[in-house]
Amino acid sequence: MCSDCGCGTDEITIDGRLHAHAVPEASRRLRVEVDLLAKNNAYAARNRTRFAEQGVLALNLMSSPGSGKTSLLARSIADLKNQYPITVIEGDQQTARDAERIRATGVAAVQINTGKGCHLDAHMVGHALDDLPLSAGSVLFIENVGNLVCPAAFDLGEAHKVVILSVTEGEDKPLKYPDMFHAADLMLLNKIDLLPYLQFDVEQCIAYARQVNPRLEVIQLSATQGAGLAQWYQWLAQRIVHASHSVEA
Amino acid sequence: MHEVSLCRGLLSLIEEHAAAQGVARVKSVVLEVGALAGVELEALRFAFDVVMKDTLADGAALEINTVPGQAQCGGCGQTVAIERRFDPCPLCGGQLLDIVAGDELRLYELEVV
Numbered sequence: 001m002c003s004d005c006g007c008g009t010d011e012i013t014i015d016g017r018l019h020a021h022a023v024p025e026a027s028r029r030l031r032v033e034v035d036l037l038a039k040n041n042a043y044a045a046r047n048r049t050r051f052a053e054q055g056v057l058a059l060n061l062m063s064s065p066g067s068g069k070t071s072l073l074a075r076s077i078a079d080l081k082n083q084y085p086i087t088v089i090e091g092d093q094q095t096a097r098d099a100e101r102i103r104a105t106g107v108a109a110v111q112i113n114t115g116k117g118c119h120l121d122a123h124m125v126g127h128a129l130d131d132l133p134l135s136a137g138s139v140l141f142i143e144n145v146g147n148l149v150c151p152a153a154f155d156l157g158e159a160h161k162v163v164i165l166s167v168t169e170g171e172d173k174p175l176k177y178p179d180m181f182h183a184a185d186l187m188l189l190n191k192i193d194l195l196p197y198l199q200f201d202v203e204q205c206i207a208y209a210r211q212v213n214p215r216l217e218v219i220q221l222s223a224t225q226g227a228g229l230a231q232w233y234q235w236l237a238q239r240i241v242h243a244s245h246s247v248e249a
Numbered sequence: 250m251h252e253v254s255l256c257r258g259l260l261s262l263i264e265e266h267a268a269a270q271g272v273a274r275v276k277s278v279v280l281e282v283g284a285l286a287g288v289e290l291e292a293l294r295f296a297f298d299v300v301m302k303d304t305l306a307d308g309a310a311l312e313i314n315t316v317p318g319q320a321q322c323g324g325c326g327q328t329v330a331i332e333r334r335f336d337p338c339p340l341c342g343g344q345l346l347d348i349v350a351g352d353e354l355r356l357y358e359l360e361v362v
């Protein structure tokens with residue numbers, strides 16, 4: 001008997017033919033075992049190779065919106081552009097305002113608009129690289145979309161992830177967004193010139209950050225007033241030299 | 250975090266494998282998600298249904314195998330269970346933990362027709 005409709009299969013004919021019965025589709029299982037981020041990671045590896053071959057130090061700068069990333073970048077460029085070739089990739093959901101602000105400092109910048117996307121990925125960055133004059137001994141700042149969550153998971157091929165936290169945010173941000181602080185190599189604690197007006201416990205903040213990531217380096221600075229910038233520039237200088245030497249080796 | 254973009258990446262992986270294997274339709278998708286992968290499972294399920302709509306995986310069942318967090322302690326050398334990324338070692342209180350399991354985010358298997 002037909003299990004679909006209950007007819008005795010030989011009994012009922014339509015125009016002299018047995019009526020069609022659906023054959024249950026045979027399903028099969030495919031073992032895939034691929035990382036969901038595998039594609040991004042493959043693009044990131046390609047970017048990383050490109051940076052190594054060209055002797056470029058690439059840094060992925062991440063923070064929440066309003067931490068002063070772009071101001072810090074503009075100030076750093078103004079102070080360093082006569083020492084190193086600098087290029088910038090700006091990531092924002094909308095507008096080219098940040099890239100325009102960076103270009104006004106006299107260095108090449110490409111704006112990536114992610115639309116609804118909450119982070120840059122390695123594929124976008126790979127395309128942006130085609131429009132930038134990369135050279136040995138140069139530094140590429142990649143300013144990620146302002147977001148302390150998603151960008152942490154997406155490798156762009158950078159040498160280091162740098163997280164910027166400003167003292168106008170809560171000191172417990174590292175505990176609230178542990179993935180980001182865990183992924184970073186360096187934390188820049190910005191706007192320290194405002195500390196006298198705030199209830200922000202610097203030591204506690206650093207302790208929280210190191211709880212998430214014991215290897216995290218921390219530099220306290222003020223992008224507008226200049227405190228701590230020398231230490232940040234020294235951190236950069238060491239790594240720029242290292243990146244440019246790797247190409248000669 | 251970013252569950253929608255994860256699902257978009259998942260869809261492109263599914264489409265790639267489907268094209269290579271002559272698959273017409275995906276009936277179920279099995280993922281491995283670690284407890285430390287930073288993925289909100291409810292958001293992932295929601296995003297999955299939305300992203301798979303009108304694709305070869307429209308209406309596919311999503312099966313999630315969770316992987317508990319495990320780390321090797323740099324202090325005492327033991328392998329220990331952890332629930333969050335910044336948990337200290339439950340044995341010695343050390344903070345230098347290297348995660349050995351629990352950050353997986355993998356497409357494990359597809360059931361296809």
